[in-house]
Amino acid sequence: MTTATLLMHCKDQQGLVAKVTRFIAENGGNVIDLEQHVDRAEGMFFMRVNWELNGFALSPDEIGPAFESQIAEPSGMSWQLHQHSARPRVAIFVSKLAHCFHDLLARWQSDEWDIDIPLIISNHEDMRPVAEQFGLPYFCFPITAENKIEQEAKELELLAEHDVDLIVLARYMQVISPQMIEAYPERIINIHHSFLPAFAGAKPYHAAHARGVKVIGATSHYVTAELDAGPIIEQDVTPISHRDSIETLVRKGRDLEKLVLARGVLAHLQRKTLVYRNRTIVFS
Amino acid sequence: MTTATLLMHCKDQQGLVAKVTRFIAENGGNVIDLEQHVDRAEGMFFMRVNWELNGFALSPDEIGPAFESQIAEPSGMSWQLHQHSARPRVAIFVSKLAHCFHDLLARWQSDEWDIDIPLIISNHEDMRPVAEQFGLPYFCFPITAENKIEQEAKELELLAEHDVDLIVLARYMQVISPQMIEAYPERIINIHHSFLPAFAGAKPYHAAHARGVKVIGATSHYVTAELDAGPIIEQDVTPISHRDSIETLVRKGRDLEKLVLARGVLAHLQRKTLVYRNRTIVFS
Amino acid sequence: MTTATLLMHCKDQQGLVAKVTRFIAENGGNVIDLEQHVDRAEGMFFMRVNWELNGFALSPDEIGPAFESQIAEPSGMSWQLHQHSARPRVAIFVSKLAHCFHDLLARWQSDEWDIDIPLIISNHEDMRPVAEQFGLPYFCFPITAENKIEQEAKELELLAEHDVDLIVLARYMQVISPQMIEAYPERIINIHHSFLPAFAGAKPYHAAHARGVKVIGATSHYVTAELDAGPIIEQDVTPISHRDSIETLVRKGRDLEKLVLARGVLAHLQRKTLVYRNRTIVFS
Amino acid sequence: MTTATLLMHCKDQQGLVAKVTRFIAENGGNVIDLEQHVDRAEGMFFMRVNWELNGFALSPDEIGPAFESQIAEPSGMSWQLHQHSARPRVAIFVSKLAHCFHDLLARWQSDEWDIDIPLIISNHEDMRPVAEQFGLPYFCFPITAENKIEQEAKELELLAEHDVDLIVLARYMQVISPQMIEAYPERIINIHHSFLPAFAGAKPYHAAHARGVKVIGATSHYVTAELDAGPIIEQDVTPISHRDSIETLVRKGRDLEKLVLARGVLAHLQRKTLVYRNRTIVFS
The missing domain is CATH 3.40.50.170 (Formyl transferase, N-terminal domain)
Incomplete structure (x- = not known):
């Protein structure tokens, strides 16, 4: 099973989980694991989401730019995308x-x-x-x-x-x-x-x-x-x-x-x- | 802060987190805490979501029926709704x-x-x-x-x-x-x-x-x-x-x-x- | 069961356990619990011994002085004697x-x-x-x-x-x-x-x-x-x-x-x- | 440092620690580590004692028989003697x-x-x-x-x-x-x-x-x-x-x-x- 993982954080704001999960669902991805955390004291939102790439509408190279323009940029979000194909060295x-x-x-x-x-x-x-x-x-x-x-x-x-x-x-x-x-x-x-x-x-x-x-x-x-x-x-x-x-x-x-x-x-x-x-x- | 908590489970299927979080976001709720779990062996989806009721578009009595008809019923989902106002006895x-x-x-x-x-x-x-x-x-x-x-x-x-x-x-x-x-x-x-x-x-x-x-x-x-x-x-x-x-x-x-x-x-x-x-x- | 406890420490030297346990045995005491510890780095000997007072040859008031003169003083030993009759306050x-x-x-x-x-x-x-x-x-x-x-x-x-x-x-x-x-x-x-x-x-x-x-x-x-x-x-x-x-x-x-x-x-x-x-x- | 270890157990009886430690002290041994345990419910005595062999009056082969005849046999004691020279295989x-x-x-x-x-x-x-x-x-x-x-x-x-x-x-x-x-x-x-x-x-x-x-x-x-x-x-x-x-x-x-x-x-x-x-x- 090939999967992708997004790690992200930004200022907490309404609807973030919905936006990110809709991005994945609308491209045909199935979420395997999602965990979010809101640090109330800092007012910060953190999330990790991992989903199946099999049948995903975007190619590996397209995911990052699409996520950046549709979700991250408008939300002021920092993110990392990891694709689990290459073995870490x-x-x-x-x-x-x-x-x-x-x-x-x-x-x-x-x-x-x-x-x-x-x-x-x-x-x-x-x-x-x-x-x-x-x-x-x-x-x-x-x-x-x-x-x-x-x-x-x-x-x-x-x-x-x-x-x-x-x-x-x-x-x-x-x-x-x-x-x-x-x-x-x-x-x-x-x-x-x-x-x-x-x-x-x-x-x-x-x-x-x-x-x-x-x-x-x-x-x-x-x-x-x-x-x-x-x-x-x-x-x-x-x-x-x-x-x-x-x-x-x-x-x-x-x-x-x-x-x-x-x-x-x-x-x-x-x-x-x-x-x-x-x-x-x-x-x- | 008055909040509501939904606990839910059903057969795993694509887009569940997106549906539930959109339901909350579209009614003006801000998610405080969300945790989902997919049991791969059983093929089951479990989730707990807790959100602020302050400014939420639905009254306490309307949440359950709306969630049932819009989300739970179509997904074959079991759920419990808890509102944190009354002290447990x-x-x-x-x-x-x-x-x-x-x-x-x-x-x-x-x-x-x-x-x-x-x-x-x-x-x-x-x-x-x-x-x-x-x-x-x-x-x-x-x-x-x-x-x-x-x-x-x-x-x-x-x-x-x-x-x-x-x-x-x-x-x-x-x-x-x-x-x-x-x-x-x-x-x-x-x-x-x-x-x-x-x-x-x-x-x-x-x-x-x-x-x-x-x-x-x-x-x-x-x-x-x-x-x-x-x-x-x-x-x-x-x-x-x-x-x-x-x-x-x-x-x-x-x-x-x-x-x-x-x-x-x-x-x-x-x-x-x-x-x-x-x-x-x-x-x- | 009335018992007494001795806590003691001194420079490590040969035969200390033997001396202390013989003192107790010769006065008719039965050891319930004994634990010794030698700190090699410090060259120090530590011991705790707890024994039954029932049938012990020395009266509660005699134990301390006898132990001091027969064992502790010759060995350069510090000690505390506790008798378990009074409830700690x-x-x-x-x-x-x-x-x-x-x-x-x-x-x-x-x-x-x-x-x-x-x-x-x-x-x-x-x-x-x-x-x-x-x-x-x-x-x-x-x-x-x-x-x-x-x-x-x-x-x-x-x-x-x-x-x-x-x-x-x-x-x-x-x-x-x-x-x-x-x-x-x-x-x-x-x-x-x-x-x-x-x-x-x-x-x-x-x-x-x-x-x-x-x-x-x-x-x-x-x-x-x-x-x-x-x-x-x-x-x-x-x-x-x-x-x-x-x-x-x-x-x-x-x-x-x-x-x-x-x-x-x-x-x-x-x-x-x-x-x-x-x-x-x-x-x- | 060459040492010997005795593990022993028998019915609990008065003066056991004194007897064993005197046996070691009188032969010129210095106790490194001693731990005794009395199981009150079973009425059993257990002890482990480890001492330096350097300068010990008995040769390695003599320790066992001497301990057996002087201490173990009269007390109905089971014991094992281990000498720490050979590496365990x-x-x-x-x-x-x-x-x-x-x-x-x-x-x-x-x-x-x-x-x-x-x-x-x-x-x-x-x-x-x-x-x-x-x-x-x-x-x-x-x-x-x-x-x-x-x-x-x-x-x-x-x-x-x-x-x-x-x-x-x-x-x-x-x-x-x-x-x-x-x-x-x-x-x-x-x-x-x-x-x-x-x-x-x-x-x-x-x-x-x-x-x-x-x-x-x-x-x-x-x-x-x-x-x-x-x-x-x-x-x-x-x-x-x-x-x-x-x-x-x-x-x-x-x-x-x-x-x-x-x-x-x-x-x-x-x-x-x-x-x-x-x-x-x-x-x-």
């Missing part, structure tokens, strides 16, 4: 820790996710054997304060060459610089090993242990210029106790990080995320 | 255990819920002081195998007299007979102290302890003729360990029961539940 | 919000907790009817920047008069001043409506909403001089989504606050908590 | 589903778990490439009603040859016959994809969907002769809604199965499990 960035990396590769290899992984990028050699075991190209760019801009420029070239749609930072221990963030806005997902905004920055498990918290968490979020402050996609926590040392926090945290990163990436791949004012709407 | 049934009863009364007294509680019904005298402390009329009908039909008939009379919309069984330890269920279809909510379908029937904490489970649960559901088999509204669980005796299971379970019952009742009060084939759609 | 402080207050009173009234509540203290009149409905004395001390020290002095007098063991702040919206904290060290429990250390201070639900988190939390902790920075006893979270407004966060948070406060208070009442360096060991 | 059984298999292999390969995996056994060829990618020997024994006993006999031979300590059924879709269970009592761990005892047997996600539950679960347990009725080690659940189809239940369930199986296996590897009357004590 995902680059994974990794440093030295294997758990999230392994978890993502297993989902890809077992066809749990319908994606291509054209390349792996790292700042260390450690994970090369894992990438090779899964038959994936591995590019290593050691990064220092001096060569960072230059190395990232090479990475950007590679990403463009491989036509990458999404970058997943699978415990990649380097701050991403603004040039890369601008090249992939809302298309870089990071996993942070704390329930943000608590324990942003380095060594969150150490900080959690020192504070004596009774839960630890993980957060997947879009990367923005401010460190660990981007729009949150997914968060979850796990209970801990005084018996936990930093080592067992790290162990329990690994399982949480895998889950929270995978859920965040999946929500993005399903085109269920929409960012507005540094908050993420995650349609269900 | 909720009767609480209780036996000897105070925790769920106290929890519901506190929500009512502190205006967390916008309901009236016209009466309390019990098969024991134990909770009379609690009801009186909250200033609520308490009717006690001791029940035996012999007098059950007769006593329930008196209860039904009282319920009718007090114009009750919803019955909440707050750990009421009597099986409700078919006559009462038929009088209040999908309007009697029970809390069962296990994660159904595990441990249906009596003494679920004893059964859970004997089986050595590592979580205990609670389930709020609509009451149907088959015991503990009605449509589930809410479920949740709490972790336990070998250290838990039956006494501590009962204690931990109490907090879970309070929460799961309250969430189930709230979903009903917000008109977010729709039962189809013994399963409950709970709109979010 | 708990004062509740409340402001205008009813939910935690109601929840605690219901646990007390239904004998879920084996405590006395000699008095309620508030800075507002709002909750007086609730206290009266439960038959509890209510003292109101409106607090301004000018009269704070003076009013708290009167509260301290009342607390001393009523021989209070524990103070529970059930959403009491006033900072407790150092004089009261010093009078009740590790005996004042507060509920904060966020997963600390995130969103300390005022209006945590507003802050959580603004940051776009996907879970909200609650934290019960001992009150110390630094606001919201005392040793954490219990924490839990509940998932939220973009659909939640501040109002629904507040509503969902209320249920969480009730649970987390009740669990924290219960752990204290069961003498299962031991504070060391601003972290709480909560024995299971 | 774990065989994984798998059928066609990759997720649990991948998850276990990743933990092994990244040294999260200190185990050897001498062989993989399957009844299908599907997972051979995954095993080979990780460099592990893969033995395939297709099983029919006719050849089951015979094929299992070959498997038992292989397991003995490879000196296997623990068998993990990573979604292995074959009932294990009594001969194998007897050969590995409390040493075969299975993952069942429901919160047992609900939905035992085949197709639990279909059954969960049909019943309309609001949580799905997973259970890791020791395998016994009765299907899905063995002692439970770990259970967890994840919330679902009416929006979930069987396909999405299966997807969400996969992540839960991975976690719950891994936690169960880890508890066993850490010698933290003790089975008594079909229930599992899991020391913390």
Whole structure:
């Protein structure tokens, strides 16, 4: 089944759902999934609608322009159109820790996710054997304060060459610089090993242990210029106790990080995320 | 803000969302909340839509007939219309255990819920002081195998007299007979102290302890003729360990029961539940 | 069954469990529950042991001195001895919000907790009817920047008069001043409506909403001089989504606050908590 | 650090902790971790104690006999002694589903778990490439009603040859016959994809969907002769809604199965499990 997904938002106004659904119905589309959300406090309207393209009166290329002129432009609406034919192309960035990396590769290899992984990028050699075991190209760019801009420029070239749609930072221990963030806005997902905004920055498990918290968490979020402050996609926590040392926090945290990163990436791949004012709407 | 809510379901067909939202928009209504769900396996369409009545072209009495003739009848649709003006009238049934009863009364007294509680019904005298402390009329009908039909008939009379919309069984330890269920279809909510379908029937904490489970649960559901088999509204669980005796299971379970019952009742009060084939759609 | 509980901690050293358990066994005591914890990083030993006093060779007054001279003094050990005969006397402080207050009173009234509540203290009149409905004395001390020290002095007098063991702040919206904290060290429990250390201070639900988190939390902790920075006893979270407004966060948070406060208070009442360096060991 | 672990249980009697800890202290052992549990209802005593062997007066071979004659025999105690020198040897059984298999292999390969995996056994060829990618020997024994006993006999031979300590059924879709269970009592761990005892047997996600539950679960347990009725080690659940189809239940369930199986296996590897009357004590 070929489908299309529209994500849209604008100032709330009367009749928006009716207009959009009539546009689809009059062109012979059957709605599979529709979810709208009105943020009363902001006075904003958000919607995601997904419909069957089979028998749709407009060709893939005509949908966008028609929607823009008939609906979006008159309503002052921002929108994205996604057609589910091409498999998303995902680059994974990794440093030295294997758990999230392994978890993502297993989902890809077992066809749990319908994606291509054209390349792996790292700042260390450690994970090369894992990438090779899964038959994936591995590019290593050691990064220092001096060569960072230059190395990232090479990475950007590679990403463009491989036509990458999404970058997943699978415990990649380097701050991403603004040039890369601008090249992939809302298309870089990071996993942070704390329930943000608590324990942003380095060594969150150490900080959690020192504070004596009774839960630890993980957060997947879009990367923005401010460190660990981007729009949150997914968060979850796990209970801990005084018996936990930093080592067992790290162990329990690994399982949480895998889950929270995978859920965040999946929500993005399903085109269920929409960012507005540094908050993420995650349609269900 | 006065609003109306329509809950509807029918065979899935093209253009349903468009038809319903156009009906609202053309009469000058502004949609506050809309959620649709298509069950692909069953080929069924479900929707909840809530809109502002202020400035709506149809009077409260005209909405139903107009919707029926313009939308529902041609689509073979079942629907319910709720207008949020009258406060729901909720009767609480209780036996000897105070925790769920106290929890519901506190929500009512502190205006967390916008309901009236016209009466309390019990098969024991134990909770009379609690009801009186909250200033609520308490009717006690001791029940035996012999007098059950007769006593329930008196209860039904009282319920009718007090114009009750919803019955909440707050750990009421009597099986409700078919006559009462038929009088209040999908309007009697029970809390069962296990994660159904595990441990249906009596003494679920004893059964859970004997089986050595590592979580205990609670389930709020609509009451149907088959015991503990009605449509589930809410479920949740709490972790336990070998250290838990039956006494501590009962204690931990109490907090879970309070929460799961309250969430189930709230979903009903917000008109977010729709039962189809013994399963409950709970709109979010 | 009359029992005694010893809570102890000291530098880790060989044979500590053997020494303590031999002390109990040789005096004819039967251990009901023993839990030890060694913090490797700190090199510290912690233990809680609870045993039957029936048939114990030492009288209640002799246990402490004997333990001190035979075990604690030679090992450099700090300890507390609790005998479970007297019911703990708990004062509740409340402001205008009813939910935690109601929840605690219901646990007390239904004998879920084996405590006395000699008095309620508030800075507002709002909750007086609730206290009266439960038959509890209510003292109101409106607090301004000018009269704070003076009013708290009167509260301290009342607390001393009523021989209070524990103070529970059930959403009491006033900072407790150092004089009261010093009078009740590790005996004042507060509920904060966020997963600390995130969103300390005022209006945590507003802050959580603004940051776009996907879970909200609650934290019960001992009150110390630094606001919201005392040793954490219990924490839990509940998932939220973009659909939640501040109002629904507040509503969902209320249920969480009730649970987390009740669990924290219960752990204290069961003498299962031991504070060391601003972290709480909560024995299971 | 070389350590030893004793797991023990017997009828509860006075002075047991003192006797065991004195045995360790008098031989110069330092207790790292001790946890006792008394089941009041059964009148049974359970304990796990872990201590440093460095400087211990008894050689590894002498500990067992000394403990038996000095402590266990006089107390009527059952016990197991584990010395943490040899790495546990774990065989994984798998059928066609990759997720649990991948998850276990990743933990092994990244040294999260200190185990050897001498062989993989399957009844299908599907997972051979995954095993080979990780460099592990893969033995395939297709099983029919006719050849089951015979094929299992070959498997038992292989397991003995490879000196296997623990068998993990990573979604292995074959009932294990009594001969194998007897050969590995409390040493075969299975993952069942429901919160047992609900939905035992085949197709639990279909059954969960049909019943309309609001949580799905997973259970890791020791395998016994009765299907899905063995002692439970770990259970967890994840919330679902009416929006979930069987396909999405299966997807969400996969992540839960991975976690719950891994936690169960880890508890066993850490010698933290003790089975008594079909229930599992899991020391913390």
